[in-house]
Amino acid sequence: MLWANPPERLTKARVGDRMNFIEQIDYQIVTISELDHENVLVIEELEAHGFYDQAMAMVEVYLAFAGDAFGWQNYGGDSHINVPAISLSRLSALIGREKASLRDVLRHEYAHAVADTHRGLMRSRKFTQAFGGSHSSEKSVEYDRKVHVTAYAAVNPGEDFAEVFMKYLKHGGRIPVRFRTPAITRKWGFVSDLGSAMRSGRKRW
Numbered sequence: 292m293l294w295a296n297p298p299e300r301l302t303k304a305r306v307g308d309r310m311n312f313i314e315q316i317d318y319q320i321v322t323i324s325e326l327d328h329e330n331v332l333v334i335e336e337l338e339a340h341g342f343y344d345q346a347m348a349m350v351e352v353y354l355a356f357a358g359d360a361f362g363w364q365n366y367g368g369d370s371h372i373n374v375p376a377i378s379l380s381r382l383s384a385l386i387g388r389e390k391a392s393l394r395d396v397l398r399h400e401y402a403h404a405v406a407d408t409h410r411g412l413m414r415s416r417k418f419t420q421a422f423g424g425s426h427s428s429e430k431s432v433e434y435d436r437k438v439h440v441t442a443y444a445a446v447n448p449g450e451d452f453a454e455v456f457m458k459y460l461k462h463g464g465r466i467p468v469r470f471r472t473p474a475i476t477r478k479w480g481f482v483s484d485l486g487s488a489m490r491s492g493r494k495r496w
């Protein structure tokens with residue numbers, strides 16, 4: 292892990308090289324203290340909903356100085372989460388995601404960490420029934436707002452789970468009216484049941 296001098300927050304700066312297809316882009320530098328602050332808040336949310344057990348307490352969050360994703364979680368590896376120091380907020384809109392806050396990035400990446408550390412619960416008929424495919428399926432489907440909480444959720448069932456988990460934490464477990472469709476309600480229910488299962492130490496359904 293690298294530690295940066297606290298950089299200035301930058302907006303509307305020009306990004307060259309690989310981003311040169313975009314004239315201007317809003318970006319901000321994520322600092323260690325911001326990441327720490329947001330991480331503490333998200334861990335409180337995880338605790339409140341049953342998702343913070345011993346395995347999850349082992350997951351570490353790093354500020355990374357490489358990588359062009361929103362964040363990534365070392366799935367199948369050490370389970371740790373990396374958040375890039377440069378957060379590209381407008382790029383998020385281009386790949387069909389709502390503007391992603393740092394807190395939402397963490398919520399999403401913690402979902403992958405939950406999946407990684409609780410595979411018995413994820414490799415299950417219960418998951419497939421809720422998400423329409425197995426957790427490891429790479430199959431994307433067409434975005435449908437009655438089925439997906441974000442456009443990005445249509446990428447594959449694993450990302451769908453992470454997006455629902457993100458919204459679940461964001462809304463304190465209460466499903467917003469716009470998400471009260473049969474398909475999204477099923478997914479929301481899975482996340483809720485997952486929290487209960489983890490709280491009681493269940494490894495399988």
Ligand SMILES: [Zn+2]
Binds near residue numbers: 399403450453
């Ligand atoms: Zn993801």
